[in-house]
Amino acid sequence: MTGIVVVSHSAPLARAAVDLASQMLRGDGPEIAIAAGVADSSAPDGLAIGTDAAAIAAAIESAADDHGVLVLMDLGSAVMSAHLAVEMLDPELAGRVRLSAAPLVEGLVGAAVTASTGADLEDVAGQADLAAEAKRMQLES
Amino acid sequence: MTTTVLTTTELEDWLRRAAVLLTDHAAELTELDAAIGDADHGSNMSRGFTAVAGALDAGDFADPAALLKKTGMTLVSTVGGASGPLYGTLFLRLAGATGGAGSLDAAALGEALAAGVQGVADRGKAAPGEKTMLDAWTPALEAFRGAGDDLAAAVAAGAAAAARGRDDTAPMTATKGRASYLGERSVGHVDPGAASTALLWQALAEAVSGAGGDSAADGEAGR
Numbered sequence: 001m002t003g004i005v006v007v008s009h010s011a012p013l014a015r016a017a018v019d020l021a022s023q024m025l026r027g028d029g030p031e032i033a034i035a036a037g038v039a040d041s042s043a044p045d046g047l048a049i050g051t052d053a054a055a056i057a058a059a060i061e062s063a064a065d066d067h068g069v070l071v072l073m074d075l076g077s078a079v080m081s082a083h084l085a086v087e088m089l090d091p092e093l094a095g096r097v098r099l100s101a102a103p104l105v106e107g108l109v110g111a112a113v114t115a116s117t118g119a120d121l122e123d124v125a126g127q128a129d130l131a132a133e134a135k136r137m138q139l140e141s
Numbered sequence: 142m143t144t145t146v147l148t149t150t151e152l153e154d155w156l157r158r159a160a161v162l163l164t165d166h167a168a169e170l171t172e173l174d175a176a177i178g179d180a181d182h183g184s185n186m187s188r189g190f191t192a193v194a195g196a197l198d199a200g201d202f203a204d205p206a207a208l209l210k211k212t213g214m215t216l217v218s219t220v221g222g223a224s225g226p227l228y229g230t231l232f233l234r235l236a237g238a239t240g241g242a243g244s245l246d247a248a249a250l251g252e253a254l255a256a257g258v259q260g261v262a263d264r265g266k267a268a269p270g271e272k273t274m275l276d277a278w279t280p281a282l283e284a285f286r287g288a289g290d291d292l293a294a295a296v297a298a299g300a301a302a303a304a305r306g307r308d309d310t311a312p313m314t315a316t317k318g319r320a321s322y323l324g325e326r327s328v329g330h331v332d333p334g335a336a337s338t339a340l341l342w343q344a345l346a347e348a349v350s351g352a353g354g355d356s357a358a359d360g361e362a363g364r
Contacts, residue, residue: 009221038221040188048188049181050221053229054214076319077223080264084217084226 001030002115002124003063006108007056007073007082008036009049017105021112030115032108033059035085051078056085060097068096068121070128072107096121102128106135143293143350146244149202151348156197156212159344160190166340173333177320181222182333189220189228204243209236223318224334227261227274234260247292251285258282265317272313272320272327274334277306281342296342296349303342307335 008014014036022029035056037047051073060069071082079099086094098121100107110131114124144151163170164187171183196215202208213232217225238256239245245253258278262268269279284302288295308331315327346352 038225039192039219040221042188048185048221050185050225052219052221053217053226055218077226080223080226081217084230084264 001028001065001118002067002111002121003031003033003060003065003069004108004111004115004124005033005035005056005059005063005069005071006104007051007059007071007078008034008104009051009074009078011036011045011047013074017108020105021108024109024113025116028116030112031063031065032112033063035059051081053081053084053088056082057088060085060089061093064093064096067115068098070111070115070121070124071097071099072102072104072111072128073099074104098125100125100128102132106131110134145292146246147205147250147292147349148244149205149208152205152208153197153202155345155348156190157194158347159341160187160194162340162344163187163190163337166336170333170336173331173336176330177315177323177327178333179222179319182224182337185220185222185224186337189216189225192216192219204239204241205245206236206239206241209233209239212236223265224274224337227264227334230260230264231257247285247288247290247295250292251282251295254282254285267317270313271317272310272315272332272335273317274332274338276310276313276332277303277335277338277342280306280309281338293349296346300339300342300346303335303339307331307339310335 006014006018014034018032038050038052040048063069073079073082082099086097107128111124111128114127167183167187170186171180174180174182193212193215196211200211209232213229213236216232217229234257235253238253242249261278262275265273267273267275269275281299281303285295285299288298310332311329314325315321320327
């Protein structure tokens with residue numbers, strides 16, 4: 001199955017988004033890896049708000065299989081960290097990674113459901129984008 | 142005592158001084174960020190460079206590239222916010238540009254800095270004049286490369302230009318990053334990333350000139 005990586009500034013936000021998406025899945029779902037927060041020894045859970053390119057690269061590696069990996073991100077600098085993470089990867093794997101422009105929650109739900117059907121990376125990425133569009137259509141109708 | 146080349150010893154001295162300076166100025170950087178961003182730049186930079194100092198304590202580095210790469214990877218994993226990937230990319234590109242050289246003279250450091258600054262521009266998809274750290278890096282790099290072969294003089298020129306570049310961000314309108322949401326309201330505030338860049342240059346100038354003398358490099362400089 002196409003793997004999915006959730007990149008967020010906030011670990012609780014990422015976990016909650018994955019919980020939400022998981023409720024849509026029946027049986028075996030895709031591998032969903034989280035890369036959220038940055039190391040901070042002074043924080044209660046060891047994490048501060050932020051994104052960590054090295055953690056994103058590791059999450060991509062853990063979620064990867066033959067189908068590749070779709071990466072969903074939250075705000076601004078998550079995109080910069082994800083770009084840097086892709087540069088850190090083995091070029092062969094980097095070629096099977098797509099960064100999604102979809103909003104995190106809508107994109108994740110669309111991607112997870114699609115990936116669970118065994119769809120390839122292109123389809124999963126396409127459905128993530130459509131999931132965002134669906135909300136706009138819902139508001140317009 | 143001044144130094145004519147940077148080895149791992151002087152680079153360590155630079156980064157330790159940077160950790161101290163950024164921590165001393167953390168409140169000020171956060172205040173700048175509160176005006177036009179999310180009020181975390183000081184704590185982020187202090188946390189990141191303090192982690193770098195810790196990694197330097199724990200590590201043993203064969204050459205400048207290894208030390209600079211460790212610095213970049215540490216910043217990427219501890220700074221958070223946009224400065225993590227930006228400063229991380231800067232140091233990773235510095236590492237890549239130095240190859241396996243055991244020391245960097247002014248020309249080699251100039252080439253490495255040029256690669257690093259280009260990395261920041263690429264990562265942030267930014268150009269000078271957009272009220273970002275590039276507005277300190279770009280004039281600093283130009284001044285450094287225009288100052289000739291004397292490392293101390295070139296770094297001093299770079300540091301002075303970085304400080305001017307920082308001040309020159311005040312009248313600019315932000316078009317990149319979170320400050321861009323503020324548009325015209327960002328005018329009148331110095332960019333926090335440009336301010337932390339000026340501090341990095343100040344730390345480098347102090348390391349090269351041997352000022353202060355409170356660091357591990359005492360007695361080693363110039364070798």
